[in-house]
Amino acid sequence: MKIDFDDLRREIFASRWLAGVDRTDAQRFLATLSPNRFAASAFRNRGPQPLLQPRGGVPEAFAQKRLMHSLHEAGSDFVPLTIDSHSRLGDFEVAEALLRRSEAEGVPLLNGFPLVNHGVAVCRDILMGLECPVSLRHGTPDARLLVEVALAGGVTEIEGGGLTYSLPYSRDSNLEETLRNWAYVDRVCAIHSTPERPIHRESFGPLTATLVPPAMVVAVQILELLMAATQGVMSFSVSFGQFGAFEQEAATAAVLRSLGADYCRRFGRGDMEVRLVFHQWMGAFPKDRVKAIGLIAASALTGRAVGADKIVVKTADEAIGLPSVASNCEAVSLVKYLYGIEQGHGSASSPEIEAERELIEAEARAIIEAVLDLGEGDVIRGCVGAISSGIMDIPFSPHEKNANRLVTMRDAAGRIRIRDAGNVPVPRECLIREAELLALRKEGNRPFADLLLKDILVMTGIVL
Amino acid sequence: MVVGPYRVVLGVIGNDIHVVALRLLDIALRDAGIETRNIGVNRFLEEFLEAVETHDAHAVLLSSNNGEAELWCANLRRELERRGKGDILLYIGGTLQIGLGSDADIERKFLAMGFDRVYSRRGMPGEVAQQLLEDLARTHADKTA
Numbered sequence: 001m002k003i004d005f006d007d008l009r010r011e012i013f014a015s016r017w018l019a020g021v022d023r024t025d026a027q028r029f030l031a032t033l034s035p036n037r038f039a040a041s042a043f044r045n046r047g048p049q050p051l052l053q054p055r056g057g058v059p060e061a062f063a064q065k066r067l068m069h070s071l072h073e074a075g076s077d078f079v080p081l082t083i084d085s086h087s088r089l090g091d092f093e094v095a096e097a098l099l100r101r102s103e104a105e106g107v108p109l110l111n112g113f114p115l116v117n118h119g120v121a122v123c124r125d126i127l128m129g130l131e132c133p134v135s136l137r138h139g140t141p142d143a144r145l146l147v148e149v150a151l152a153g154g155v156t157e158i159e160g161g162g163l164t165y166s167l168p169y170s171r172d173s174n175l176e177e178t179l180r181n182w183a184y185v186d187r188v189c190a191i192h193s194t195p196e197r198p199i200h201r202e203s204f205g206p207l208t209a210t211l212v213p214p215a216m217v218v219a220v221q222i223l224e225l226l227m228a229a230t231q232g233v234m235s236f237s238v239s240f241g242q243f244g245a246f247e248q249e250a251a252t253a254a255v256l257r258s259l260g261a262d263y264c265r266r267f268g269r270g271d272m273e274v275r276l277v278f279h280q281w282m283g284a285f286p287k288d289r290v291k292a293i294g295l296i297a298a299s300a301l302t303g304r305a306v307g308a309d310k311i312v313v314k315t316a317d318e319a320i321g322l323p324s325v326a327s328n329c330e331a332v333s334l335v336k337y338l339y340g341i342e343q344g345h346g347s348a349s350s351p352e353i354e355a356e357r358e359l360i361e362a363e364a365r366a367i368i369e370a371v372l373d374l375g376e377g378d379v380i381r382g383c384v385g386a387i388s389s390g391i392m393d394i395p396f397s398p399h400e401k402n403a404n405r406l407v408t409m410r411d412a413a414g415r416i417r418i419r420d421a422g423n424v425p426v427p428r429e430c431l432i433r434e435a436e437l438l439a440l441r442k443e444g445n446r447p448f449a450d451l452l453l454k455d456i457l458v459m460t461g462i463v464l
Numbered sequence: 465m466v467v468g469p470y471r472v473v474l475g476v477i478g479n480d481i482h483v484v485a486l487r488l489l490d491i492a493l494r495d496a497g498i499e500t501r502n503i504g505v506n507r508f509l510e511e512f513l514e515a516v517e518t519h520d521a522h523a524v525l526l527s528s529n530n531g532e533a534e535l536w537c538a539n540l541r542r543e544l545e546r547r548g549k550g551d552i553l554l555y556i557g558g559t560l561q562i563g564l565g566s567d568a569d570i571e572r573k574f575l576a577m578g579f580d581r582v583y584s585r586r587g588m589p590g591e592v593a594q595q596l597l598e599d600l601a602r603t604h605a606d607k608t609a
Contacts, residue, residue, distance in 0.1 A: 171481060171506045210484055398483040398505040447590030449492035456484065464588070 008184055012144050017092060017116045026152040026192055029124070030199075039133040039157040039200035040235040042077055043275050043309055049339040050278070050303055051310040054332050055137050056323070057082030057112030059102040064113045065126035067325055072132055074329035075336030078310065079130060081123075081155060083138035083146065084112030088169075090142060092116050111322060112138075116149050123153025133157050135202070141166045141173040142181045144188075151192055157200040158189055161224035163383060164204035167397045175387055175401060179380045183231055190232035198235040201228050202277060206241030209282035210396040210456055211408045213416050214243065214252045214356075215363030216424070219392065222259050222368050226379050229269040237310065239277035242299055244458050245415040250348040251356035253278070253306035255364060263368070278308035285318035286461045292316040293334065295459060300335040305348045311335065319460075356415070363418075363430050367392065370425045390423030409448075410455040412441040466522065466604045472596070473515040474525040475503035478536040482529035485558060485589075489525060492589035496597055509536060513543055516552065522600055523553035525592075531562030533574075541578025553599055557583030557592070 013023055035041045042051055054076050056067050068079040086095040095114040102109045115123060115136075127134055135157040136150050143165070147158055162182035166173045189199040203224040205217050221238040228236050238256045243249055253276060260274045280299040286292050293316050303311040315323035315331045323331075370391050375382020386392040390403030397404075405422025418426060418434040426434075443451055454464040472493055476486050483505050490502045501519045503511060512524055526537060533556065544552055556579050561570050567584035574582040581595060 169481065171504055396484050396487055398481040400504055404487070447492055447588075447593070448495055449488045449589035449593075450591075452491070453488055453589060 005184070005187055008144075009148075009188070012148055015145055017119065017145060018148060021120050021149075021152055025120070026148070029152060029154060030156070030192055030197060031194075033154060033156070033197070034131065035196055036131045037133055037154065037156055038197045039078070039135070039202075040198045040273060042133050043235075043273070046309060048343060050308045051077035052313055052332055052335055053078040053135060053277070053310050054080055054313045054315075054328050055082050056080045056325075056328055057084065057137070059084065059099050059108050059110040059112075059114060061118055061122050061126055063108075067328070068126070068130060068134070070325050070329050071332055072130060074332040076132075076313075076332045078133050078135045078157065080135055080137045081115060081150070082112045083136070083140065084110040084114050085139075086110065087112070087114050087116055087146065088138050088140040090145075115153070116146055120149055120152040123149065123155070127154045133200070135159060139165055139169045139204075141170055141178045144181055144184050147185045147188060151188065151199065156197075157202060158185060159202045159204060160185075161201075161203045162227065162380075163220050163224060163392075164207060167387070167394045167399050167402060168204075168206075168208045169398075171398050171400055173399070175399075176380065176384045179227070179383060183227060183380065186228045186231035186233050189228075190234065193232075193234045195234070198273070199233075200235045200237065201233050202237040203228075203239055205239035205277070206279050206282040207394050208396040209241050211410075211416055211452070212395055213363075213406075213408050213418055214240070214248050214255075214360045215367060215426070216392070216394065216406070217241075218252060218255050218259060218360060218364035219367035219371070220394075221256060222263050222364070223371060223379060223383055225260055225272075225274065226263055226267055227383075229264060229267050229272055230379060233272070235273045235275075237275040237277045239279060239312075241279040241282040242302065243416055244281065244283070245410075245413065246302060246305075246348075247350070247352045247356050247413075248360070248415050249278075249302055250306045250350075250353045251360050253308065254353075254357050255361045257307075259361065259364060259368075275309040276307065277310045277312060278303035278306065279312040280314040281459055284457050284460050285314065286459060287319040288461060289316050291461050292318060293331075296331055297334060297338060300338050301344065304339065304344050359430055359433055363426050366425050366427050366430075391425060393422050393424055409438070409452055410441070410458070411437045413437075414458065466600075469497055469499045470522045470597070470600045471499045471501060471519050472523045472525055473501045473503060473512060473519060473521045474527070475507045475512060475515075476505040476527045476529070477507060477509070477512070478528060478530060478532045479506060480528060480530040480532070481505045482527070482558075485529065486527045488589040489527065489557075489592060492593040493525075493596065496590075496593040498593065498597065498600075509540060509543065512540070513547065516544065516549055517547070521552060522604070523555065523596060525596070526554070526556040527558050528556065528560055529558045531559055533558070533560040534577075538577055551603065553581075553596070553603060554579045555581045555583070555592070555596060557587055558585070560584050
């Protein structure tokens, strides 16, 4: 779908929040930055250990600067710019009022950094002196204005996508509009990229992080990769969240890499650099601090064992609230320590992993092909149709267009299985296999919803 | 006696998209033979009232997880009474308040606001469904359809 890009950019730049910023400023500024400020460099030059990415955003500029520098000193390879929830919904006036109050009262009244309100000059200022990539972390259906400010401000990695930042996060965002807005983001990242300094795009694989089957995660990742490829993005990360089942994590990593390469080639973009990002457990965290730290440590080793290029690190405060700087740095240094004490192997394989790999690949391909067929060459059109028909169906999505007919649960080994595919085109032999694996779980006569709750709370340490 | 299954409106009230508990309750209620009318997340008082009218509901189940419940549903019982629907069962559950107050205190407060059952950070979905069925049966035992 061709978009009249220059007109769209002019529209965005008419916003009061970009007053004094020209459409060519970002390009000129980014060219002055050292290649070390670009994600692609970090990935190209990565040693044997995965790169570390924490999350983090606070309202006040100096505090954000201090947070980012502290995280980098603690050992993070990427620093975060995590955006507050009002900004994610485009409520910049509300964010402005809360920012002023936060500054006046000395108390954070926003749960992230209001980048648009702070503006380009402040952004450049707080990033000065950081010799590593800065990554925009958020959950924003319409990120056009946010991304224009970010790029002009020197942010070189943009997380998110039209599917991954709408289906888990909103009830009624218009899906077609959201996908076109993210096509804008992809395109603006592409036009600001050079081979030495590409702007990196990272999709958000965890989705709802609630019993999402690996095949659906893979399908969504590949589709977002293809939508970015269509707009000329040069450097992209597919990602997924820990499932709570090692064999599925290892298998998903392998399938994402092979399908990523296959589909890029098929779409004439074999030149794209595609990386893999692993999110530490994104579901309900244990409240107990010792368990929380144990989970972070175990998850870090899993991420390395499945060959991830980058790990998104959690903190021990996860079940309680927004992490303190100290707790965030503590988690980063813990993971850094673990990656330093022994080398570890880059890949995991076993007959069970191979069996999961085959199953996930067959299911994911079937979903992707159904979406591409539906779109007749237009991936956006395919995605919109696939959601409304339930061909793509994300368990526990709050979105009113999500079909909610795909039903999943854990099997006896804790792996996520498809109990009812709804309208998702899972091949028959795969459905049979899923049912066989599920049949081995025996839990008497407990209500199904209670079993699901138990599956969802698997990492909390609560016995249900 | 009520002829046919009971009809229950459920949803998340307020500026809140936490959908997991709501979805589990929907499944549990349906598995218990209740007909659910799930209006989803991020809904407000008026929308619940409208749904009760549209579906001639026997009960309303609210889920709230951002600590703002009182703000959004303090008037629910009164508004239902105004519309002649005062005998509808009202359930609420979730993280109903942030900050001070034990779960027992919170439950007392919401019971005083007119809710029939309150589940402050507790309650398995199957248990809530069973309790609702019992309460509905008892409420309609000596009424005609």
